[in-house]
Amino acid sequence: MISDCASLTHEAEVLHRQFFHRDAPHKLIECYLRAHAELPDLAHASDDELRTVRVIIDKNLDALGIEPWLRAGPERHLLSRKLLLTAYLAECDAEHREFRQEVTGRVRGLVQLCWSSVRAAVQLLKGRFQKAMYGLL
């Protein structure tokens, strides 16, 4: 149980840092642990999914770049669920104002869109490469 808790804490820290480029607030980690204890959707996963998440966390691979390549089928991949959980917790914890903080100004909006698209292309390529290299399913 202690090792579960420690590895989940580490997982939350890694995913949060990749998502928001800063350390996860203590409260978010607490909620992340509680959600894993209470939500069946986070408890049931295939061996492939468990291995994929473990490899990504252990080797600090680009979880966000890999995740879109794992979106297939009616059910979401375990990695998608964990990233989505991180997003929901961040959106509701009042410490991540980047959620619901719109970019105002048409030019800024378009520039942000273009810049995000370029970054996305690079991140997706990196994710595709890492997925193939480590045989992530």
Added chain:
Amino acid sequence: MDFFEYIIIGSGPAGVSAALKLEGTDTCMVDVGEQPSASFPFTSLDEALASGQVGDVLGKHWEMLSNLADPVRCHPKLRAQAVRHVMQGESFQVIGADDNLLVRGRGSFAAGGMANAWGAQLLRYTDDDLSEAGDWPISASELTRHYTDLETHIGISGELDDMAAFLGHTDNLLPPVPSVPVTNYMLDRYAAKRCSNGVSGLRIGRPRLAVLTRPHRGRPAYDFAETEFFTPASGGIYTPRDTLSELRQRGKIHYLGGHKLIAFREHADYVEIEIEVVKSRQRETIRAKHLLLGCGAMQTARLVLLNRAQTGASLPFIDHPPTLLPVFFPARFGSRLPQQSFPIQLIGTLTGNGERDMISFYYPAGMLWSDLLPDIPLPMNLARSVLAGMIGGMLVAQIWEISRPSQGNRMRVEPDGTVRIDYRETQIYSKLSLLLDALRRLGGFSLPGLASMSPPSWGFHHAATLPMRLDPEPFETHTDGRLWDSRRIRVIDGSVLPSLPAKNHSLTIMANAARIAEQVKLCGY
């Protein structure tokens, strides 16, 4: 044993509308009447997110995350903890063409029924709608007076604009709900380019909503605080609960809450009804001269099949699973988001290209952004960043089409009493390229690949399980709502609608229930 003139089962749109028409008579409403077990303790979504109270926003038991693994497990408007009570009734499952389970759901035992989560679009059917959809044994004019009475009772906001011909005439409209910048942009472009037939056949206008933009008959104006995905419709959004509490306050109805209908038996002079106290499972019998069933198309049909011991029989089932299409208006990217908004911003229809559809344009600000991230084919961190620049210039078109009974889509009751719907035929929206072309002219862009179809039963516009006919056969109804072989048992809900025009059917269910209730009063026995 209690004896009433009329017993109505269910407090949804049909039940309360019939009760309103029967006001002043000896009427009893039998209803489970579930109430919310949790509340949303914030006045706006902004306040909720700024509070940092994760449990109050996502739910004490993570209700908002019930779609974490399966995106279609629970309808987005039924996830929040304060709305959970709406879908706790009898269970049903929808089976697809490959015998795969598409949806597992439940009917509603809530006071006010599924309308607690409705979008509040209350629209009239016109004769054009009925003839286009087909098989209606009554004309729209038979509903007109009831539409007018209900609109006065409820209070409808909207505007007499280019959509008036499509939506039908309504007097005394309240001002429309506040429009957001992208809506104003689309309307301005439309006004500049429109001709008598709209823009490339697309007509748009403001929606007709049961949403109060100013106080009406003692009910307050709606606060537009973007909480529609977190609380049952209330306050300035009309639901049948409003009418129910009004009738109860006036002492005009005998309300038997906490009870559900188990069985009914028709005698020459009365109907005997067996009901069960939901908590104790204790059963009792009451009698009435007339029984009016208003439990919804699926549950009323289930009760009738069980009553006739015909669980093997299959009945028609129709639905309105909408096609969803995100539309982007680059000219409004970076718009400052308004503090207040309502999801349904515009309504439209494509004309001159065969059958008319209905398109509702939704503004997604009332949802959590995290709900939208998995639908954007980008890494989630960048999807969030893209959304921040884009959301002010984004609408989601929800496209509804005419729906008719088919051999492939049927409902029946399993031996264990659950409803099974075989949904083997789905309609693919055929006018997507025309719609995309029209939207382009209004500055909106999308791609055919972004269109997705909701699962069957997702739209909650169920109908036609016991369709009304001039000369009904078994498991059909007379035009006055009576079951094919009955004098005293009537169906008043969506079951009796023989086909669905593209428009929402809620107001028509209510008007038709009022029409049937009026006929019961005049039947002379």
